[in-house]
Structures are given as C-alpha cells and as structure tokens.
Amino acid sequence: MLSGDLDISQAEGLKPMVYLVQPENFDQLGQSFVGKLLDSAEVDGRGHFEFEALKNVEGQVLLEVVVQKKGERYANRLENENPDSDNYMPLIWTRGETLVINAAIDQFQSSVTIENPSTVNASFLELRDLKKNAFLKYKNTLELLQGDEQLLEREKALHEYQAILMQFADATPELFPALMAIKWVSPEGNYERIPEFLVNQGVKWSERYPNDRWVKELAALASKEKLPILVGDQMSNLEFPMVDGSKTSLNAITDGKKLLVLDVWASWCAPCRLENRNVLLPLWQKYHDKGFQVIAYALESNRPAWENAIQKDGANRWLHASHLEGDQNPIMDSLRIHTIPANFILDGNGKVLAKNLHGEDLVQFVANYLGD
Incomplete structure (x- = not known):
C-alpha cells in the first residue's frame, strides 16, 4: 500500500x-x-x-x-x-x-x-536534499549575474550546481537514485558541457548491471560517438581554412608547441570578445615564447566583421580560421559541439588535457602547465 x-x-x-x-x-x-x-x-x-x-x-x-x-x-x-x-x-x-x-x-x-524509508528511498531523499540546497545557492548567484557579458559566470555557477548531483551519482551504490541524479543534472538532456560524466556513468552501471534495460538505455545515450570530444581523447588532425586564405592542419600547428588552445568563438559573441581581450591576449603575451599557441576558429559568415573583431581585440597575434559558414561547419561537426564559447586545451601531441576553461581557470591551468 x-x-x-x-x-x-x-x-x-x-x-x-x-x-x-x-x-x-x-x-x-x-x-x-x-x-x-x-x-x-x-x-x-x-x-x-x-x-x-x-x-x-x-x-x-x-x-x-x-x-x-x-x-x-x-x-x-x-x-x-x-x-x-x-x-x-x-x-x-x-x-x-x-x-x-x-x-x-x-x-x-x-x-x-x-x-x-528503505535504503533506496533514503537515497532518493538524500539526493533531493542535495539538489534543493545546491539549487538555492545557484539561484542566489544567478540573481547577481545579468547580461550577455556574464554568460560564462552563469555557466560556471550552473556547473557548480550540477557538480553536486554528479558527485552523488558517482558515489551512490543505488542505481535508480543515480539515474534520477543524471536526469536532474540536465532535465532537458543536454550533456554537451559534461560528456565525461555521462560516459563514466554509463561505464559504472554497465559493469554492475550489464543486462538491466535501464542501464542499456543509459549506455546508448552515453556512447562516445554521440558526445563531444572528451578530455583524454586524441584530437583528429583537423584542417583549418586560415584568415589569410591558406590552409593548415592541427598537426602542423601543434608541431613544436607545448600547449595549444583551440578556441571556438564568434565576433558576435560578447563573452568571447571579453575572453580575447582579458584572457587570451595576456596569456599569449606571457607564454608564447614558452610554447603557448592559440588557434581560434570563428563561427562567421561575414568576413569584414570577423577581421574587424580580430583587430579590435588585439587577437591578430595568434592564428585564426573559419569556413565562413556560420555555426554549420566541419569543425563544429568534428568536435560534436553546438555551444560557444568553447575551447579544447591540447598538448604538443594533440591530446585533450582540459576543456572549456575560461577566465582565471584557464590562466591558472596555463601557468601550472608551463610554469609561471
């Protein structure tokens, strides 16, 4: 009853x-x-x-x-x-x-x-409480972050909220509370920014319950081929149409470099433009001689607007590419992403070391990797 x-x-x-x-x-x-x-x-x-x-x-x-x-x-x-x-x-x-x-x-x-409550229902209640408390903090943070230029700060606050639910799913031995946590991480089913979490959950539960129909559905959703490039993956040798009309490959760009940021941006993206001026430019100036490079791929269809943004932001120091096909282009398809700003931090061999680090997080990562 x-x-x-x-x-x-x-x-x-x-x-x-x-x-x-x-x-x-x-x-x-x-x-x-x-x-x-x-x-x-x-x-x-x-x-x-x-x-x-x-x-x-x-x-x-x-x-x-x-x-x-x-x-x-x-x-x-x-x-x-x-x-x-x-x-x-x-x-x-x-x-x-x-x-x-x-x-x-x-x-x-x-x-x-x-x-x-049974053990599993007690776990549901624990998850509910974690979600409620984390959401309150997230909601209070959002009230302080308004406008397009604070998009990255809002995204960081969202990730901190999601991280509480992800940690629960990683730690719990209870399948159904974990599945609920996965759903509450993104009720709309968008895991583009956190594909590693989804893949890890698919692996965890497939090892424990390989024949469970719920787990099989999760594993299908968590298929790497359907998700963005993961941290630890080897980036394919992408081909870039450069701003000067030439073409080059990712392997050619990484050759001789210790750290490469593949930055996906657009001239019409306010937080991207701030990142150019306030983060990438100082990093390039400080670390370029230590083996730091940036290849910026732009979602553009208007060449003059693109070139004007490069010059205005002082971003002409690093490499720029675009197919001038807007957001429907071969690079986005290869990376399997839809959202910008986005970046992939690669070592000299093209291995993905980190993703979607912005602001002070990116500054600290580069400093730690290349030595301040």
Whole structure:
C-alpha cells in the first residue's frame, strides 16, 4: 500500500488529488507527458490520500508521486524549474510494502518525507536534499549575474550546481537514485558541457548491471560517438581554412608547441570578445615564447566583421580560421559541439588535457602547465 498525508493549508490553486506516474524507460524519467498514469487518489479534508492500483503491480517499481495545479489537463506533467516547488517525487515501491509519505502540497518535492524509508528511498531523499540546497545557492548567484557579458559566470555557477548531483551519482551504490541524479543534472538532456560524466556513468552501471534495460538505455545515450570530444581523447588532425586564405592542419600547428588552445568563438559573441581581450591576449603575451599557441576558429559568415573583431581585440597575434559558414561547419561537426564559447586545451601531441576553461581557470591551468 502507498498512502500519505499532505499539509493542505496552502492548497489554493492546487488540485486536491495525488497522481501515481510510472516512467517506463530512462528517457521518461522526470519528464512531462510521457510516464504511464497508474492511479489517482483524492485528498480528503484532513489531507489523507491512498492509492489502490498498486494491488496489481508485481515486484519492484520506480514511481513518481505527483500533484498538479487546478486546470492542468495532464496528470503526468512534471515540473523541473525549482526544487522548492517542483511537483513530483521519485521513489521505489515493492509489492507487499507499506509506504507512507508526508508533504506540504504547495512545496511538494522539497517537503516530502517517507516513514521508515528503505535504503533506496533514503537515497532518493538524500539526493533531493542535495539538489534543493545546491539549487538555492545557484539561484542566489544567478540573481547577481545579468547580461550577455556574464554568460560564462552563469555557466560556471550552473556547473557548480550540477557538480553536486554528479558527485552523488558517482558515489551512490543505488542505481535508480543515480539515474534520477543524471536526469536532474540536465532535465532537458543536454550533456554537451559534461560528456565525461555521462560516459563514466554509463561505464559504472554497465559493469554492475550489464543486462538491466535501464542501464542499456543509459549506455546508448552515453556512447562516445554521440558526445563531444572528451578530455583524454586524441584530437583528429583537423584542417583549418586560415584568415589569410591558406590552409593548415592541427598537426602542423601543434608541431613544436607545448600547449595549444583551440578556441571556438564568434565576433558576435560578447563573452568571447571579453575572453580575447582579458584572457587570451595576456596569456599569449606571457607564454608564447614558452610554447603557448592559440588557434581560434570563428563561427562567421561575414568576413569584414570577423577581421574587424580580430583587430579590435588585439587577437591578430595568434592564428585564426573559419569556413565562413556560420555555426554549420566541419569543425563544429568534428568536435560534436553546438555551444560557444568553447575551447579544447591540447598538448604538443594533440591530446585533450582540459576543456572549456575560461577566465582565471584557464590562466591558472596555463601557468601550472608551463610554469609561471
């Protein structure tokens, strides 16, 4: 049996109903409009509810307990905007188990408690708490970071939030809480900036549960061929059409160099332009004689705008290339990325040492690698 009691004192605008949704595969976990509706239960005047349909469920099942706003047509609409008010909670129920939950209906996910939780459900609650606390810090940071020029700072704050969930997934021995953490890292399914995490999760769980269907789905998503070049990979010998009309290869550029930054940018990208002036230029001036080089690949279709940005930023000291095909170009396809600013830090053999380091993080990496 699965039942519970809700604090309905702040229930205005919310349906007096609780829904039981079953995600049937990894893609459906934590996603709206796709999970199977198993049951609904009316919340009585005291806030009590009780599900009946679990009598027909065999074995162990992953469920999402959901509440909805009045007027919502779909019982399986799940919110992933703010852990304080998100409207669902994942848990595991096993046939024959008596599971009792309590929550405030208007702060459902953040307030759920489970009486005498199993190990796996205790792990779900731990994950929920980590997410809630990390998101609060992230939200407070975002309020201080406005405007296009602070895009990289916002991205760094997002990564710090995600890192809490990633650390949980790396450490937990519980499969389903780990899968939920992977989903909460990026509810929209965008792992472009953190493909190494996804690959490592695929490897970890495939080794433990090679025949599990959820794990097989994760492993397919975590296929290296579908993700950006990883740290530790050998970069292919890319061919660059240079700003002066010549062509050169990555191998030719890395020859004799100790450290190369492959920087993907655009003249219309405000944080890219700041990075040129405030980070790459000082680094080039300080470390070029020690074997530091930059090859900047631009997502451009307008040659005059591109060349003007190079000169205005003082970036004409390092190498520049572009197919002048905008963001649909062979380099982005080879790197398997869609987002800029982006960079790949390579050693003299073309091995990826690090990725997407910006600002002081990039400065510190170069200083440590080449010696300050």
